Amino acid sequence: MTVTLNQTIPDISVPLTTLQSGEYASFSLSEYRGKKIVLYFYPKDNTPGCTNESIAFRDAIDQFSALNTLIFGVSRDSLKSHDRFKEKLDLPFELIADTEELLCQQFDVIKQKMMYGKQVRGIERSTFIIDEQGQLVHEWRKVKVADHVNEVLKTVEAL
Template sequence: MTMININETVPDFEAPATGDKTFKLSDYRGKKVVLYFYPKDNTPGCTQEGRDFRDNIEKFNDLNTVILGVSRDSVKVHEGFKCKQEFPFDLLSDKEEQLCQLFDVIKMKNMYGKQVRGIERSTFLIDEQGVLVHEWRKVKVKTHIEEILQKLNELS
């Protein structure tokens, strides 16, 4: 898969998801999809980001929008994280980094003085026809939900 750009149709993809499901993008035509990539389950920033989506889920539902979290963690780890945090949305496992490559979120990062490959916190908004309409890169968790809801309201 090559990298996707704004105003391009996102190729249909499948990914293993929580709830013993296989997520397929084309199953969500007619709904907006917020795909948020985060580095790792059970870490402070990622937990807060997920909680922010959880705590605003009704607003997203009212805007005909599905939330999906994506990281390289296994479905098993995702299941524990989702259950512990009571997330009302599914988490997708991208161990092979296919979605990470499609959305170009793997970056070199400094961790404890060492260069490591990791997911740069990023969010993508896909419209009802499957077109990528907006992206947020280098996301700051604190203000992120408001930014997404503002964009969704503009599009409604």
Template structure:
């Protein structure tokens, strides 16, 4: 458990309007936020993780939490992924890696024997006051959403 205040951020997010919309941390003040970082849209682990957050979405909402997924993919890629998976929450596009840098989730990873820079699958639970109260890093996608829901419920 950490006790870190999150600096305000603004990022382009998916929406019903083409080209997305901006979401800022300040606009979500007073709500619990589940901010999950994932490597890439439409890849197996990221799809599993998104589907599990989707399937538990109603319970997160009931507990007063907003779910936001973040990757370096474009808004167009996010909109396609969101539509294909039927995701009821927004995805943030971090093409300039500003959010990834703020949360320290860019790591060197092994991909097929080569070193590549990528997002380490990580989730942050931010309380109503904008403070990180839980963080998970280097996690496995399957079953993770349930673990995060449990932490949100304990925060309620």
């Protein structure tokens, strides 16, 4: 079932990086009630656009935190890939390994895309804001990385 604006998002549990403890946890939206959540879906770890987007969220983390907002990056990469990506960029937030595409399907971000002249299935760069009650309150699809994080921050400030 695809989520829509102003709808409460059904809970799904997916793997999450946790480098600090050396163990893996799972992401379950219901665990974060009372906080705003920014979920940003990106195609692949260690690619230029995804790296720039993750760095922009990293650099704005204090501003988001001050607004009672948590950031989570989501891609289909493995936990191992996420761990390396997170460590390389010193990301202060968790990355969700949606290898089974559960969140991707829920948020309808898997699309047919053209890459080097061939049709491929992949994540369409998208960002979603979920409020303290677990409702989807804002979404961006077909995101362009430049200045996107500032736009997300302004939207969270306005909530």
